Amino acid sequence: MTHPFDATLDAPRSRLLELSQEHGASLASLSTLIGRNASYLQQFIKKGSPRKLEEGDRKVLAQFFGIAEAELGGAEDSVREKSYKGGSIDPDSSGWVEVQRLAIGASAGPGTLPSEETPFDTFRFSRRWLSEQGLSDAKLSAITVEGDSMEPLLNDGDEILVDRTERAFRDGVHVVRLGDTLMVKRVARAGAGRFALLSQNLAYPPIEVAADELEIIGRVVWKSGRI
Incomplete structure (x- = not known):
């Protein structure tokens, strides 16, 4: 009962x-x-x-x-x-880590020019959770996804957590800069000195670029979005 x-x-x-x-x-x-x-x-x-x-x-x-x-x-x-908006809680004593939300968007579409990388807010994550995710020492920032090329994995308006720590490259979802364009794509090696930028949405064809044309900003490790 x-x-x-x-x-x-x-x-x-x-x-x-x-x-x-x-x-x-x-x-x-x-x-x-x-x-x-x-x-x-x-x-x-x-x-x-x-x-x-x-x-x-x-x-x-x-x-x-x-x-x-x-x-x-x-x-x-x-x-x-x-x-947390008042900034009165000490992250070190409360078990929190503050992650800056940057005023830029990473295109999941054709590509957009990024605006100035200026923090306008913060997310707070528990130290325990970050440790469980293997991110306790990561250099993290949060930005917004723009466009639909990574759907259904990432949707327009989702906020993503980007680990900008310098690490050896491995295939996965990354935020990258190609010329003046910031975008989020699945990045894979495509032979010696080349990378493939892959979309989840099959309407968008793969992009293959030389390694020296591409700057890998960081690996996407978490997302947040409305249901």
Whole structure:
């Protein structure tokens, strides 16, 4: 027999759903933010499992949204934390790493000229999650995908996390610069001194270029987008 949720738990669930919608943050991305599997908060809200958020998870979410923990089921005397936008939380002491969002787009279409690489905001990722992904020492930045050539893997408007750490090249999805054009493509070796830039959308033909014509900016290691 299925029992109705305790009334005291309905408010935190409703509040979390409301906050995710207000901030344009999917439940899957918030689950990732606290180091959980992508369906964790969806199950919390829709199925009541877990019945309440763990203290550490609740604290991280409260800091992210800039609210009192009490709104997510914490004690009423919880101190209200300022949101990450205020820059008041020390990443070193809170278990967070700030990743700059750059005011540029990487074309997944014919190609676009990048604007100035100026940070305009930040994402916060838990150190634990970055470590689990092998990214604890990575040089990371976030940019926006433009165009449809990488669909369905990457959609127009998705934000991608780019690891700009200098590493030995291996085939995969990368942000590259070809001339004055910044683009995101699957990059593969195409023989001595040459690379192939491949699109997921088969409407776009492969592009083959010489290695000295191409600058590999970084490897795409994560994406975030609306469902």
